[in-house]
Amino acid sequence: MRWLLRKCTVCGRYTLREDRCPLCGGRVVVPHPPRFSPEDKYVAYRYTMKKLAGLLEGGGG
Secondary structure (H helix, E strand, O other): OOOOOEEEOOOOOEEOOOOEOOOOOOEEEOOOOOOOOOOOOOHHHHHHHHHHOOOOOOOOO
16 A cells, blocks of 8 residues: 655645645655564664664663
């Protein structure tokens, strides 16, 4: 299933267009998070990158 809803990165308006925002002409992105899978192969990489970026407190592990 394809996500139809898009969000403008400039003005924050939601739209169904896939190329540009109809209001300001800004870039649009899919606002939905990726699907969760318990068999995620890349969780260790994401965790490491978040820790390096300072997004995690670095506790237990």
